[in-house]
Amino acid sequence: GDSVTQMEGPVTLSEEAFLTINCTYTATGYPSLFWYVQYPGEGLQLLLKATKADDKGSNKGFEATYRKETTSFHLEKGSVQVSDSAVYFCALGGSNYKLTFGKGTLLTVNP
Amino acid sequence: DAGVTQSPTHLIKTRGQQVTLRCSPKSGHDTVSWYQQALGQGPQFIFQYYEEEERQRGNFPDRFSGHQFPNYSSELNVNALLLGDSALYLCASSLPGQGATGANVLTFGAGSRLTVL
Secondary structure, three states, rough: OOOEOOHHHHHHOOOOEEEEEEEEEEEOOOOOEEEEEEOOOOOEEEEEEOOOEEEEEEOOOOOEEEEEOOOOOOOOOOOOOOHHHEEEEEEEEEEOOOEHHHHEEEEEEEO | OOOOEEEEOOOEOOOOOOOOEEEOOOOOOOEEEEEOOOOOOEEEEEEEEEEOOOEOOOOOOOEEEEEOOOOOOOEEEEEOOOHHOOOOEEEEEOOOOOOOOOOOOOOOOOOEEEEEE
């Protein structure tokens, strides 16, 4: 079945540092890939998505590229801010109406 | 425009009791999915409702049941509560069509946090 493996945290960075959170997946067919973010006490918000191989999703300075050859969708940001502190989830959407999530990565950015 | 609204936000139950959680989808959305998020884990798919029918179900026992009303709102019912049912229950809505494909991004509510003692 479908599965998502993402880098376990927690990840602690200083403001303006470079961020990478690794995500790899296993799926049949051609899934869509997503990054969702969850701020404390809130639900999940879509951060970015990619629907086919080599697509790059981007939003708020975050980027991720759908790499079919390595089955990966790593999240990157060149310069993190304190306000980026949250839990980040990589997710896969197949043809069966559901999202399959990774376990989440807690990011803390210190001033 | 209100997004997905869920109620109650927090509740405490004891083992063996039953609970009902409610969800109103985002305006214009007609498909509702429910997810369970245990502490420190990613959300797990429970089921999805479309046109008042359960369209897809995850790996959850029959103690978990749901309903969708003609106005697209939905309820999640859990019977015979276990300690392990303690979690954040998330409702998500989407536009008609293919569910969680790239063309139909899910909009999540803030969740109902259930504690079972």
